[in-house]
Amino acid sequence: MQTFKETGLPEEILSAIGELGYETPTPIQSKTIPEILNYGNDLIALAQTGTGKTGAFGLPVIPQVKTEEKNVQALILCPTRELCLQITKDLQKYAKNYRDLYVTPVYGGTEIRTQIKALKRGSHIVVGTPGRMNDLINRKAIELGNVRWLILDEADEMLNMGFKDDIEAIMAQTPEWRQTLLFSATMPAEISRISKKYMQDPIEISVGTKNSGSENVEHHFYMVQAHDRYKALKRVVDVIPDVYGIIFCRTRQETKDIADKLMADGYNADALHGDLSQAQRDMVMHRFRKKHLQLLVATDVAARGIDVNDLTHVINYNLPDDIEAYIHRSGRTGRAGKNGVSVAIIHSREMHRIKAIEKLAKKKFERKMVPKSEEICEKQLFHFLDRVGKTELEEASPVNALLPSVYEKLAAMEKEDLIKQFVAAEFNRFMEYYKDAPDLNIYKEERGKRGERGERGGRGERGGRGDASFSRLFLNLGKTDKLTSGDVIGLINSNMRGVTVKVGKIELLRNFSFVEVDKEYEQEVIDKLNRSKLKGKKVNLEVASPKPSGRKERRRRN
Structure with missing residues (x-):
């Protein structure tokens, strides 16, 4: 088994990670550390979350930073504030023996002026979210012309979150001679496109299979x-x-x-x-x-x-x-x-x-x-008894002083009765809740009886106004947008491919509309349609308020 020393890391790093209890590198660290230490080709590293990716790029980058140069030499982009702070914390631990090396996190949701001051004091490694990093570039608060390492951590997730334009704008500010290190759990097409456009003959390192789940x-x-x-x-x-x-x-x-x-x-x-x-x-x-x-x-x-x-x-x-x-x-x-x-x-x-x-x-x-219910109650009961058996009672515990009175109070009870009462007192509420609880499972025979789509009908079937199987949704488009019922059904069809959603009554009003959809798909319809556009407008779909009785319906505006 390879040790960290065999990867070529210097003593300052080995000492720091030794104090943290790290002895052997993870598979992704074993493969990436030598490549980055040699400042060689660009790198695409595919590995699941939790496999030690921060160490894979942080451990070899830290000893190569020139602390006498007061400029940003490594830029690490990541999708969220939490990950930004976690990476920063880890890097600071690894760099404890490099006292003149400064790591600065920059992220949204907090005062930007504080972060600008930190950058002005000097920083060698900057960890940031794409949105905040672009804000700093636009304010001319950060200079990236000396960046030697550009690291994209959880690149696929940043793209999923819509940071593609921000990432490309940031990459354009860094020198062409940088080493680009892209770490990702999956390899979607967009990452392949970025690698071809912005990376120089990248080496691809994969731990496990592309887009595969963890073996554990x-x-x-x-x-x-x-x-x-x-x-x-x-x-x-x-x-x-x-x-x-x-x-x-x-x-x-x-x-x-x-x-x-x-x-x-x-x-x-x-x-x-x-x-x-x-x-x-x-x-x-x-x-x-x-x-x-x-x-x-x-x-x-x-x-x-x-x-x-x-x-x-x-x-x-x-x-x-x-x-x-x-x-x-x-x-x-x-x-x-x-x-x-x-x-x-x-x-x-x-x-x-x-x-x-x-x-x-x-x-x-x-x-x-x-x-x-029987399985759940049994599991909970034996879990409780295990906890009781493992509970340690210290000699100085106040409970000891009460035990003589407890023994006296329970002395008249037989062992079996005492256990029954003990279990009942703890579990009566739990057992009562699950008493006669129905079987929630769907069995194959049930699906076979009604077929793949059978009793639910297809799109376009209309339900009644009070049909409990429908959910009534508010749509922010109406007659003034030249909306038709066909437009609404088409919108659902195009966004719910592969799924049959029953549509009920459609009410087209002046500035908005209401549409009934199969209650089973309520949230899925809302999620997918709210990412779309219709008649040139962004769709806003939400569960409608209950109809007022006895008067004309009116949508309240906040």
Whole structure:
């Protein structure tokens, strides 16, 4: 097994990482460190999240920085504030024996003038998000003409988040003789295009297979009706008493809703989404890292930069629209040599998406049955008893003084009765909740009875105004935009390819409209249509407010 010393790193770095407890490089570090130390070709490194990518570029770059030159020599771009700060923190640890080397993080959501002052004092390595970096360039607050290393960390995610133009504008400010190091978990076509345009004969290093999932992660899925998804989530969580994981949702609103429901139902959970202030976000993450929270409910964007190595589970409350995003999600568990489980809760129409992920990630999903009440209660009971058995009672504990009275009070009870009462007192509420709980699983026979599309009908079928199977949505376009019912149906058809969505009543009003869609696909229709344009306008689709009774409907404006 190779050691860090064999990679060619100098003693100053070896001493620093030795104090951190690092002895042997990860596979991606073994392959990249010698290449970067030799300041050779540009490099494309493909590896999953949690495989030591910061060390892969940071350890060889730090000893090559010329600290006597007071200019930016290494620029690291990453998608989020959290990742920016995490990279900075790691680099500062690696560089502890280089006292004159300065690393500066720059990111949005905080005062830019403070960051400009830090840059003016001098910085050798700058870690930044693309948007803030472009702001600094436009203000002429940073000079990139001496950058020797341009590093794109989580490049695929930056592109997914819409930073393509920012990245290209930043790259144009750096010298052509720089060494460009691109680190990514997946290899989408856009990264290939950037590499051809901006990189010089790049060497490609891959740990594992392109776009593949981690070897340490098992992939499970549960199939339920869409309206049973939250009930299934609770059962999956309940059957894993020691769960410590992230629940991924598609939208901010869904993230808020699911987190609120979990907290109201007594779960140790909280949400992470874009509407939180930075102070709120930091507080949530602090509690999660300290394991004061068991479950973090988050969107893909909000979860970028989360650096937690011992997550047991990643739960996909909804599968991501982009299949490659699933690989990023699942890579949050099974890190640092530990095993993990990635769970997907799907409805009956999403099996084709599981197959597509299996093909891309080259991983087989195992179908699991949503736990029934007996299994959940048994798991929770034995988990509780294990905790009781492992509880240590110190001699100085105040409990000891109370034990004689406790023994006296319970002396009349037989051992078996005492155990029954003990279990009942702890679990009556839990068992009552799951008493007569229905089976949530969808079975193949049920799908076969109605066929692939059978009883639900096709697009264009109209439902009644009060049909409970429909969700009524507000659309920001109306007759003044020359909108027709055909336009609305066409918009749904073009954005929901491969899925049959039943459309109900369409009401075209002067400045806006209402459309009824199959309730099962409510959120998916909103998510996909809100990324589109119609009649030259950006579509805004949301769940409509309930109709006022007895008077003409009016949409309130905030």
